[in-house]
Amino acid sequence: MPEITATASETSSGLDVRSGSCLCGKICFTVTGPVDDPHVCNCTHCAKRSGSPFQWWVGFPMEGLKWTGEGGEPRWYDTYPGKTARGFCPDCGSPIAARDYGNDTVIGILATALDHYGTDEALVPTNLNRVAEAAPWLAQCDTPPPTAG
Structure with missing residues (x-):
């Protein structure tokens, strides 16, 4: 099977268009526009919600977001009541998005x-957030395993 090297497609306006979905495919979306602040978050909310020690977030212009799947928009849960809501698929549970109240941009x-998150160079994280909350063993993960001898 050939390696997928596709990234974002380009519209006639010259803006990048990316698509994605939840695991079951009921919540689908496209985002149009430039990537904003690709980062890894180590906060306890991201870890608890995802079952992973961190999550990889990317910002996009709100005006470029379109929910396109049969499931419509994700279900929203206020992880920080009145401040931040997280969107997830109510069928498969996949976390998908986050929005801050008072920031409609x-x-x-x-x-x-x-789609193609592994080959889209614009998505590569540029910083780590909430490092003080990171699992302490993560620092060990940058050490290569010993070679068999």
């Missing part, structure tokens, strides 16, 4: 909910 999308 940017939507946070989990990079792994995007």
Whole structure:
């Protein structure tokens, strides 16, 4: 099977268009526009919600977001009541997005909910957030395993 090297497609306006979905495919979306602040978050909310020690977030212009699947928009849960809501699929439970109240300009999308997240160079994280909350053993993960001898 050939390696997938596709990234975002380009519209006639010159803006990048990316698509994505939840695991079951009922919540689908496209985002149009430039990538904003691709980062890895180590906060306790991201860890508890995802079952992972961190999550990889990417911002996009809110005006470029379209929910396209049969499931419509995700279900929203206030992880920080009155401040931040997280969107997830009510059928498969996949976390998909985050939005901050009072900020109608940017939507946070989990990079792994995007198609081609592994080959889209614009999504590479540029910083780590909430490092003080990170699992202490993560620092050990940058050490290569010993070679068999």
